[in-house]
Amino acid sequence: MPEQASTIAQQVDALFYYWLGITLFFTVLIVAAIILFVVKYRRRAPGEIPRPIFGSMKLETIWIVIPFLIAMSLFVWGAKVYFAQYRIPKDALDIYVVGKQWMWKMQHPTGQREINELHVPMGRKIRLTMTTEDVIHSFYIPDFRVKMDVVPGRYTQMWFEATKPGRYHLFCAEYCGMNHSRMTGTVIVMRPDEYQAWLSGNTSQLSPAQQGEQLFQTLGCTTCHLNGGRDAGGRGPQLAGIFGKPVQLEGGQTVVADENYLRESILNPSAKIVAGYSAIMPTYQGQVSEEQLLQLIAYIKSLSPQSGNAAMTSANAAQAASSPNGQRR
Amino acid sequence: MSTAVIPVEAKPRTTYLNAGQTLKSWLLTLDHKRIGILYLISVTFFFLVGGIYATLIRLELLTPQGDLVSAQTYNKLFTQHGITMVFFFLIPSIPAVFGNFLLPIMIGAKDVAFPRLNLLSWYVFMTGALFASYAMFAGGVDTGWTFYPPYSTNYANTYVIATGLGIFIAGFSSILTGLNFIVTIHTMRAPGMTWFRLPLFVWAQYATSLIQILGTPVLAITLLLVALERTVGIGIFDPRLGGDPVLFQHLFWFYSHPAVYIMVLPSMGVVSEIIATFSRKPIFGYKFVAFSSLAIAIVGFLVWGHHLFTSSQSVYAGMLFSLLSYAVAIPSAIKVFNWTATLYRGSISYDAPMLYALGFIGLFLIGGLTGLFLAALGLDVHVHDTYFVVAHFHYIMVGGALLAYLGAMHYWWPKMTGRLYPEGWARFAALVVFVGFNLTFFPQFILGYLGMPRRYYTYAPEFQLLHVLSTAGASILAVGFILPAIYLLWSLKKGPIAPADPWLATGLEWRTSSPPPPENFERTPIVTWNAYEFRPQEEAEVIGGGKPDASSLTGE
Ligand SMILES: [Cu+2]
Ligand SMILES: [Cu+2]
Numbered sequence: 001m002p003e004q005a006s007t008i009a010q011q012v013d014a015l016f017y018y019w020l021g022i023t024l025f026f027t028v029l030i031v032a033a034i035i036l037f038v039v040k041y042r043r044r045a046p047g048e049i050p051r052p053i054f055g056s057m058k059l060e061t062i063w064i065v066i067p068f069l070i071a072m073s074l075f076v077w078g079a080k081v082y083f084a085q086y087r088i089p090k091d092a093l094d095i096y097v098v099g100k101q102w103m104w105k106m107q108h109p110t111g112q113r114e115i116n117e118l119h120v121p122m123g124r125k126i127r128l129t130m131t132t133e134d135v136i137h138s139f140y141i142p143d144f145r146v147k148m149d150v151v152p153g154r155y156t157q158m159w160f161e162a163t164k165p166g167r168y169h170l171f172c173a174e175y176c177g178m179n180h181s182r183m184t185g186t187v188i189v190m191r192p193d194e195y196q197a198w199l200s201g202n203t204s205q206l207s208p209a210q211q212g213e214q215l216f217q218t219l220g221c222t223t224c225h226l227n228g229g230r231d232a233g234g235r236g237p238q239l240a241g242i243f244g245k246p247v248q249l250e251g252g253q254t255v256v257a258d259e260n261y262l263r264e265s266i267l268n269p270s271a272k273i274v275a276g277y278s279a280i281m282p283t284y285q286g287q288v289s290e291e292q293l294l295q296l297i298a299y300i301k302s303l304s305p306q307s308g309n310a311a312m313t314s315a316n317a318a319q320a321a322s323s324p325n326g327q328r329r
Numbered sequence: 330m331s332t333a334v335i336p337v338e339a340k341p342r343t344t345y346l347n348a349g350q351t352l353k354s355w356l357l358t359l360d361h362k363r364i365g366i367l368y369l370i371s372v373t374f375f376f377l378v379g380g381i382y383a384t385l386i387r388l389e390l391l392t393p394q395g396d397l398v399s400a401q402t403y404n405k406l407f408t409q410h411g412i413t414m415v416f417f418f419l420i421p422s423i424p425a426v427f428g429n430f431l432l433p434i435m436i437g438a439k440d441v442a443f444p445r446l447n448l449l450s451w452y453v454f455m456t457g458a459l460f461a462s463y464a465m466f467a468g469g470v471d472t473g474w475t476f477y478p479p480y481s482t483n484y485a486n487t488y489v490i491a492t493g494l495g496i497f498i499a500g501f502s503s504i505l506t507g508l509n510f511i512v513t514i515h516t517m518r519a520p521g522m523t524w525f526r527l528p529l530f531v532w533a534q535y536a537t538s539l540i541q542i543l544g545t546p547v548l549a550i551t552l553l554l555v556a557l558e559r560t561v562g563i564g565i566f567d568p569r570l571g572g573d574p575v576l577f578q579h580l581f582w583f584y585s586h587p588a589v590y591i592m593v594l595p596s597m598g599v600v601s602e603i604i605a606t607f608s609r610k611p612i613f614g615y616k617f618v619a620f621s622s623l624a625i626a627i628v629g630f631l632v633w634g635h636h637l638f639t640s641s642q643s644v645y646a647g648m649l650f651s652l653l654s655y656a657v658a659i660p661s662a663i664k665v666f667n668w669t670a671t672l673y674r675g676s677i678s679y680d681a682p683m684l685y686a687l688g689f690i691g692l693f694l695i696g697g698l699t700g701l702f703l704a705a706l707g708l709d710v711h712v713h714d715t716y717f718v719v720a721h722f723h724y725i726m727v728g729g730a731l732l733a734y735l736g737a738m739h740y741w742w743p744k745m746t747g748r749l750y751p752e753g754w755a756r757f758a759a760l761v762v763f764v765g766f767n768l769t770f771f772p773q774f775i776l777g778y779l780g781m782p783r784r785y786y787t788y789a790p791e792f793q794l795l796h797v798l799s800t801a802g803a804s805i806l807a808v809g810f811i812l813p814a815i816y817l818l819w820s821l822k823k824g825p826i827a828p829a830d831p832w833l834a835t836g837l838e839w840r841t842s843s844p845p846p847p848e849n850f851e852r853t854p855i856v857t858w859n860a861y862e863f864r865p866q867e868e869a870e871v872i873g874g875g876k877p878d879a880s881s882l883t884g885e
Contacts, residue, residue: 002779012711016778019705023698030669030694034687037672041608042679047833048609049863050676055614055667063666064659071655074705079648081707086644101484135480136574138639138714142780145711149640151575152479153568156641169789173639173714173782175473177480178400181785268571285569 005168005189006144007161011081013145019074085146088157092127095120096208096294099130099137099150102179104170105291109298111205116185118170120162121195127159129259133290138174141187147173155259162189212299215292219284230276237274243304248275262297344747344844359444360847365430366745367451368421375417375458380810382410387769387803393790403786404471405487411474416496417458419730420588423595424541425454425506427737428534430745432510434838434845435528437519437854442512450505457499464491473784475581478566478574482558490559493552500545503591507541510534519837521856528836528860529605529618533598536622540587540594540629548584551577575640582633590629593693593725594622596733597664600686603740604668606834607683608675611861614667621660628657638709647706654704661697665690680832681755685736688763692728696721699774717777723770735762735813742817743827747844750820754812762809768802829871835861840872 004010041050095118098105106114120126130139130150139158140147148158172183190198206214216222226234237247246254247261250273255261264271266288269281288296345362349355355363386406389397398406429447433440441447464470470492472481481489514535518527555577557563564570566577605612612618634642634650668690677683699721703709712718742750772795781792788796830839835858841850850872 012707015705015708016702019698019702019708023695023702026698027691027694030665031691033669034672034690037669037675038677038679038687041672041675041677043609043676047865048676049865050609050674052611052861052863053613053670053674054611055617056670059666059670060614060617060663064663067662068655068659071658071701074701075652075655078651078705078707078709081705082638082644082647082710085707085710135484136477140714140780140782142711142715147639147710147713151568151641153574154641169780171780171782175404175475175477175480175784177471177484178404180404181400181782181787184789 003143003164003166003168005162005164005166006141006146007163008081008085009143009145009163011084015074015077015081018077022070022074086158088127088159089125092125092159093121094298095126095128096291096298097128097130097139097150098290098294099132099139099172099176099183101134101177102172102183104139104172104183104185107208107291107294108199109207110199111207111210112199112202113205116170117188118185119188119190119195119198121192122162122165122189123192125159125161127157129155129157129294131155131290131294135176136174137172137176137183140171140173141168142171143168144187149174155263157259162187165189165191165194208295208298209302210299211292212295212297212302215288215296216299219288224281235277236281237277239300240303243301245304249273250275250277259297262300263293266293266296342842343846344842345847346747346844348847357448359440359448361429361433361441361444361447362745362845362847362849364447364451365426365428368425368429368454371451371455371458372418372422372426375413376422379410379413379418380807382406382413383803384807386410387800389786390788390796391800393788393793395787400786401471404473404784405469407784408470408473409465412461412470412492412496414726415474415588415592416499417461419592419726420503421454421499421506422592422730422734423599423737424510424534424537424591425450425502426734427530427599427741428506428510428537428595431741431836431838432531432534433513433517434841434849435531435836436514436517437522437837437850437856438513438517439848439850441509442517443509446505447509450502450509453505454499454502457495457497457502459495460498461492461495464488464495467491475585476552476555476577477581478555478558478577479568481555482566490556493556497549497552500549503541504545507538507545510538511542519854519856523856525616525619526856526859527619528598529601529612529615529622530595530598532619533594533601533622536626537591537594539623539626540591543630544584544587544591547580548588551580551584554580575637575642578637578640579633582636583630586633586636587626587629589722589725590625592730594625596689596730597622599733599737599740600668600689601664602836603682603686603736604671605861606740606832607680607686608672608677609833609863610671610675611859611863612667613670613673614663615860617663618667621663624660625657628653628660632657635704635709638706639713651704651706655701658697658701658704661693665694665697679756680739681750681752681759682736682740684756684759684763685732685739688759689729689732689736692724692732692763692766696724696728699724711780712777714783715777716773716781716783719783720770720773720777723773727770728766732762732766735759738813738817740832741838742820743831744838744843744845746821746824747827748820748824749827749831750824751816754816758809758812758816761805761812765802765805765807765809769799769806770802772796772798772802830866833863833866835863842871 094109096107104116106118132150132152137150138147139150144160146158146160148156150156166189168187170185170187172180224234224236225239226232227238227240229238242257245257247257248254267285268283270279273279345360389403467488470487470489472485472489554565558566564572566572566574601612601618632650632654634646635654638647739750739755776792776795781788827843829842837854854872
């Protein structure tokens with residue numbers, strides 16, 4: 001058994017042991033029956049022909065219904081654990097992850113950057129918002145029993161709460177080319193005070209939100225996105241306070257302004273036009289890196305303090321998955 | 330065995346084997362039996378090729394560092410291993426070899442419905458194999474057999490298109506075979522051969538053919554889209570052009586999950602035949618076993634999303650796919666229970682085919698139950714893309730499909746070649762395969778739960794012991810494959826002459842001589858009995874071609 005180093009790990013292992021027990025039970029049952037029959041009813045004379053038995057409705061019903069019920073128990077339990085794994089909590093520490101062939105780049109909310117190492121405090125929920133510069137990767141920490149694919153063109157999220165200080169393997173689980181097996185790292189779980197010390201020991205640069213703010217200036221976003229939006233004479237919608245809120249679109253639909261929506265609006269602005277505005281914003285595809293995009297989004301998030309930590313809910317993630325970037329309606 | 334029932338004739342009997350001796354008579358043959366043999370030679374060759382890749386992979390994994398080959402070569406090895414084994418061995422193996430050879434005989438027909446189409450499908454298959462082999466010799470491909478974009482479309486510098494084209498072309502041979510079988514089963518059954526008198530192998534083939542026809546076009550289109558994305562960048566998978574890389578995974582698994590059943594349903598058919606023959610009992614719950622094949626074929630199309638539980642697919646979609654995956658497990662369970670019940674109060678012999686069939690039940694059981702670990706959403710998150718998955722599908726593919734293929738090979742060897750194989754050696758080889766297989770793949774379940782990701786060229790040192798065990802098992806497994814190759818080839822020349830029915834079996838294929846005449850039967854059989862109605866040898870009518878063979882030879 002691998003180390004159980006997160007709050008989820010025990011839940012996954014309990015499920016594992018449950019099904020291991022069932023598996024052993026059925027394997028032993030069938031194998032024992034086979035061995036018994038094969039020995040007991042071995043052929044005694046070359047020409048012997050046993051009396052045929054054609055079947056039994058009663059037995060068929062039993063071995064359809066009972067395995068079905070047992071399978072359903074596994075289904076329900078499995079779904080329950082899955083929800084625990086993928087329902088992203090709201091009150092979590094935000095860490096941004098960008099995968100690229102063949103390394104992991106992380107940035108802490110206070111600005112510290114790491115490559116192939118991730119320092120986290122124990123006993124605190126950590127939310128990872130992840131994307132990749134190139135191919136699909138998958139962020140996997142076996143000792144935490146968590147895994148999530150990192151997909152180009154969108155943000156995926158995962159969370160965990162580490163329960164034991166220590167160093168744990170970080171693996172890329174999705175084949176990503178030549179050095180896939182070297183795209184590994186270490187997650188270092190520290191006690192909260194150690195983590196604070198580590199943070200201050202790593203001369204903090206600007207936080208992602210502050211870096212985003214600078215970018216916001218240099219890219220000239222401020223010329224259109226004024227506070228007050230159209231009423232204040234801005235050609236683009238106001239960004240303060242929109243994160244996590246529903247946005248009314250041209251054509252009557254509404255979307256929740258989550259990370260994937262903001263990303264799409266920067267890279268492909270004409271995909272979803274806010275009601276009352278026209279499609280005049282140029283695309284920033286190719287002009288901002290994945291990390292800069294995350295910083296811009298962190299900045300926009302920071303403009304909505306009340307819902308600044310509104311998580312991308314599972315339902316939103318699903319919506320994002322079904323309407324990828326650039327899909328026009 | 331008892332004595333012959335038909336008087337001995339003087340002139341040598343014409344069989345499908347001696348009906349024409351030239352190479353041309355083989356390459357232009359329309360005889361389904363000869364086409365089956367052409368496939369047998371082709372897929373056995375590809376099994377050998379895939380096996381060489383597997384050997385190199387296992388050797389590289391003996392140590393945590395990369396030492397035997399380079400990272401790039403390793404990635405090509407596991408890719409080529411998967412592509413060769415899946416598309417050029419497992420998918421055509423039982424349907425194209427034993428289906429072709431046996432299906433018409435089993436239903437009392439002279440040939441398949443479209444003999445020319447049947448020959449064409451072999452040529453199409455070989456053309457596909459040619460493209461794939463060209464790609465392999467030119468430098469190979471390193472995308473994994475799954476071809477996930479954007480790696481396959483925008484990043485891989487290897488022969489993606491040539492390989493994809495090979496699979497694309499070979500897919501049409503699969504479609505043609507499926508089409509041929511369905512029409513054959515519908516229209517060419519002998520008088521009295523009603524649907525519920527069909528051997529269960531035929532039911533399994535029917536279900537398989539449905540999947541081949543309905544599923545393969547989706548794979549073809551998907552590979553075409555990969556080629557278009559790679560060449561002209563149509564932007565269907567590339568997010569920078571507005572595409573969605575996860576869309577590929579949906580399309581790919583829409584075929585590739587049902588393809589698992591293309592590989593394993595015919596094996597289940599084989600196992601039903603063998604279990605019945607070697608326990609001399611009708612299969613318990615015939616209709617349940619027959620319909621479970623159809624249920625698997627249909628529900629199998631609805632579960633593809635269980636490969637995407639960590640791909641950022643919606644949580645609710647995940648739940649639905651998980652639920653349906655349990656639904657498709659039930660028909661498989663039905664089969665296992667019914668096979669076991671068939672043994673009850675049987676007359677069981679331990680001939681090699683039976684050993685393979687019993688081994689199949691045990692290994693398929695483990696493969697199936699571990700598949701349910703993977704269908705459990707919360708568990709899959711941990712073991713997805715680890716060696717747990719690798720172990721699971723090798724229990725299904727090798728423990729299941731390959732064992733059934735070997736079982737079928739032994740069971741019908743006397744029929745196909747007219748010679749008996751050496752029973753002692755065959756039993757020994759079956760045992761070696763069983764032991765070697767478990768030693769190879771069982772440690773991989775543990776590796777996977779410990780967190781060892783798949784497709785890793787180098788790995789953390791704590792995983793080494795289990796990898797060494799696995800490699801040791803693989804070398805035993807290799808011996809288990811080499812043994813039959815030797816004694817089966819030996820038996821072609823030196824094996825005792827086989828009687829028409831060495832096993833006292835019931836199928837129509839045992840009512841004709843071994844090997845069968847070109848037209849299968851002297852006259853159209855009229856079927857008045859159910860499948861698996863065992864009768865004493867004297868009562869079994871032989872409607873095969875001419876001289877029944879030196880009948881003093883015993884089969885057991
Ligand atoms: Cu990777
Ligand atoms: Cu599947």
